Amino acid sequence: MPELPEVEFARRRFLAGMEGRVVDDARALDALVVPQPASEFREALVGRRIEGAERRGKHVVVRLSGDRGLWFHLGMSGRLVPLGAPDEPTDASTGLPRFTRWWLKTGDLTVCLCDTRRLGRAVAGTLEESRAHLAGLGPDALDVKDEAALGRCLEGARGPLKAALMDQARLAGLGNIQVAEALFRAGLHPETAVPSLDRAARARLARAIEESLRDALAAMEGLETLVYVGAGGENPFAVYGRAGEPCPRCRSLIVREVARGRSSFFCPRCQPAPGTAPARGARTMAQRHSHRRRPST
Ligand SMILES: [Zn+2]
Numbered sequence: 001m002p003e004l005p006e007v008e009f010a011r012r013r014f015l016a017g018m019e020g021r022v023v024d025d026a027r028a029l030d031a032l033v034v035p036q037p038a039s040e041f042r043e044a045l046v047g048r049r050i051e052g053a054e055r056r057g058k059h060v061v062v063r064l065s066g067d068r069g070l071w072f073h074l075g076m077s078g079r080l081v082p083l084g085a086p087d088e089p090t091d092a093s094t095g096l097p098r099f100t101r102w103w104l105k106t107g108d109l110t111v112c113l114c115d116t117r118r119l120g121r122a123v124a125g126t127l128e129e130s131r132a133h134l135a136g137l138g139p140d141a142l143d144v145k146d147e148a149a150l151g152r153c154l155e156g157a158r159g160p161l162k163a164a165l166m167d168q169a170r171l172a173g174l175g176n177i178q179v180a181e182a183l184f185r186a187g188l189h190p191e192t193a194v195p196s197l198d199r200a201a202r203a204r205l206a207r208a209i210e211e212s213l214r215d216a217l218a219a220m221e222g223l224e225t226l227v228y229v230g231a232g233g234e235n236p237f238a239v240y241g242r243a244g245e246p247c248p249r250c251r252s253l254i255v256r257e258v259a260r261g262r263s264s265f266f267c268p269r270c271q272p273a274p275g276t277a278p279a280r281g282a283r284t285m286a287q288r289h290s291h292r293r294r295p296s297t
Pocket residue numbers: 247248249250251252267268269270271
């Protein structure tokens with residue numbers, strides 16, 4: 001599933017092939033993924049020079065000449081795939097990579113946005129309109145570099161840490177995978193209440209977020225296209241998707257628990273549940289919830 005590192009990879013790959021070149025042709029093929037008239041999408045882009053691409057969190061805005069812009073995000077399964085990429089199955093009727101929802105052509109390079117689940121979005125228009133899609137996002141997670149910056153993002157949050165870190169209005173770019181990895185590095189349980197974090201824990205977490213993102217980006221160096229872990233790609237992560245496997249630090253078995261409809265992967269020993277002494281090991285979330293339900297009188 002694309003999070004900040006995968007979207008940054010998409011941005012860099014896009015620019016590597018297309019920066020400075022003029023869009024010869026562009027097509028929107030799916031009215032759900034591109035919720036504007038296909039002719040409007042095409043007219044906003046064709047004949048414009050690609051001047052750059054900026055990213056905030058999981059969103060990208062491509063800058064084009066004449067103050068034009070193309071905003072997109074990848075949803076749950078979106079990927080940018082160059083036409084003709086090896087090992088990429090193509091649709092026999094169109095000759096495009098399967099599940100292509102929109103594409104852009106500059107010279108001999110065509111970049112296709114493939115999205116099986118159609119939860120990604122793209123809209124072309126003025127640069128101002130494109131940037132307006134970023135309003136409401138918190139600072140990019142790679143720009144949250146220290147305890148003070150992270151503290152500002154978490155200000156006023158009362159609930160569990162995992163939910164606050166995934167809230168794109170607080171800080172933009174983290175999803176289930178990067179939150180799991182950062183919390184593991186910081187030794188923090190996903191259900192830790194935000195107000196209970198002290199300054200040292202916030203500092204540890206800020207460092208963990210940055211390291212986790214940098215490692216994920218480094219793991220993609222040199223790749224042409226990505227295959228997401230959920231789609232059968234290699235799993236480079238320490239705890240995400242590793243339920244039942246030994247913790248890389250203490251060899252306890254990684255646990256998967258579901259809260260608010262989302263899986264959490266963590267080490268019950270390195271990331272003890274809130275209110276649990278680390279030496280005794282962590283209780284499961286289910287045990288904690290049954291404890292909470294007991295009458296307090
Ligand atoms: Zn561990």
